[in-house]
Amino acid sequence: MREGFDYAGGGAEIDPVPPRATPTFWQVGHPPTLIAAFLYFDLAFMVWVLLGPLAPEIAKSLHLSAAEKGLMVATPTLAGALLRVVNGLLVDRIGPKRSGAISQLIVITGLFTAWLVGVGSFAGTLALGVILGFAGASFAIALPLASRWYPPEHQGKAMGFAGMGNSGTVLAALFAPGLAALFGWNAVLGLACIPLSLVFIAYLVMAKDAPNRPAPKALADYFRPLQSADAWWLMGFYAVSFGGFVGLAASLPIYFTDRFGLTPVSAGYCTAACVFAGSLVRPMGGALADRIGGIRTLSAVFAIAAVALAMVSVAPGVVSALLSFVVAMLALGTGNGAVFQLVPQRFQSEIGVMTGLVGMAGGIGGFYLASSLGIAKQLTGSFAGGFLIFAGLALLAWAGLFVVKGQWRAAWSTGARI
Template sequence: MATAIWNDDTTDDKTGFWQSGHTPTLIAAFLYFDFAFMVWVLLGPLAPEIAKTLMLTPAEKGLMVATPTLAGAILRVVNGLLVDRIGPKKSGAISQIIVIVGLFVAWAMGVNSFGGTLALGVILGFAGASFAIALPLASRWYPPEHQGKAMGLAGMGNSGTVLAALFAPGLAKLFGWNAVLGLACIPLTLVFVAYMMMAKDAPNAPAPKSLGQYLTPLKTADAWSLMGFYAVTFGGFVGLAASLPIYFTDRFGLTTIQAGYCTAACVFAGSLVRPMGGALADAIGGVKALTAVFVVAALALAGVSLAGSVEAALALFVCAMLALG
């Protein structure tokens, strides 16, 4: 029904966005990305309860929530190569199966050690690597003038981190944190079914490149600079999304549910302004926009160190996430 309405809005413009691509694939890419991001940061909202059960040290808690992020960064390269060889739909299906099976096994067998949390974190890294699959899956259907919109809509799936922060602590309180791993398989399975029904690889996909060709951009200084900037901005966003539940519970003694709500507010703010950031970059240029982002984020995070109340810390973290998102 939604597709019909969108098409009706552009019936007089055959080159319009909704007419130029494949809407079911775009929706499938968004759903895949959204729920993949939800489970990618799942260990963050569960970290306070996991730490109590397994008696983890602060360093172990930090490594536990960092492992999915690190694994996701590495696996994005693997998924990118896979997409060019077997297509994004098959690549996404393989990745989703690995995550669903991994979570199911973790729930069925139980995660009883620090090493077990790290192993689960590596599996969840496949969810974080969905970035390299969902975006080409959606954008390849659209001409250059509409690819930005397609990637923006599919990329809004990073809002899935809000779902983890909102619901994981409450479900953990009701059923136990290990049960949340099994419960997460339910929406993931539903999304997988929808994905297989709706997603379709675009025709005329680019031919796979040799490994040497993939490494060519690394010869330019700008590529390294942009990777560094991205590591700070998006890496900071994801890192805070996973770590804030620990911060709010340890620093201010909030319950895991309260910490989840605070984290969800921060993450939602960052996700909401992403399209606005693109518009700002178009208006004043990427360099000026990025400079403003770094200044605001740095001042806000510096202010957190001086915050004496949860309200002040929350406001400053929201500002930081608005910039990093």
């Protein structure tokens, strides 16, 4: 009788249903779109800062002053900053994939025309800089393209991986000076169209808009996030972290050639080392922010960046300056990933326009740093003043985190660390 009872299950223990394994990062979202966003962003950033590595040769050819050199390399940054808002609007209206295709066609056409016609004046470099601004504005397209596929707990990694495309600045620093020495700097503009065209084709094949795209809003609604102080704080933090990164990426070839007399090729290698450091850690910054919180990550970022930039201002030689720049770029690259771990937690439904607004602030920060270094050099004969002022801005950002962290942690509830 007992045996029958046991066989029927009356006395047996019932095994609990095993918990379902949490999907890993690569099991959620849409990896082909993530890779397409990275490739698009990478090549766009390569040409966005192209005038920086070419600046020593362009300045020699066109007889530019220190202030003109600074403004030349800063113009793409400013144009990219303003165009990011336009791209943010396009992303929410027509979708990120189509917006990215339009932007890439504009950049390829502009570079090809500049190579064909030639750039023979300072005004011509500024006009080219405006066209290259469309490449810098890719930020407001590539990140929403990737972000919309991923849940909140994976936003830091997704945005960090796509945002690692800022490593394209390494490609410009590594290859542009050498190609300019071989073929002339104007030829580099045409050569850049080759990889851009290949990535454009891959983008069309691989990228796909996420199915949960928000419905288009009225034009006034796109700027509604600016009514929130949180938006301004995030923009300010990114103006320092990304502004420092891209401003240095554009200016370091000029710094190393003018300050230490390096050849353009050697200055390009030094710049590439610095930029590679900052690009490499961007996804790590997002992952670190996922783990310990964006605010805690940014607190360390701004403190380290301020100290490193202050050390640059008094660096006596190439080695000490290079080491200080690498430390600064490691911190700033980490900060770029951390800021964009926070943005979707607060503005998920407005991620397109907020990416544009925050990216615009970052571009303005980069324009300020690049142009101020040129002005400081022309007025005082030294770059030190420009670096010290930006170090002070990093300290202000660090102090700002202590103002907002209590309120953000209390008010935001997304399941991710703040």
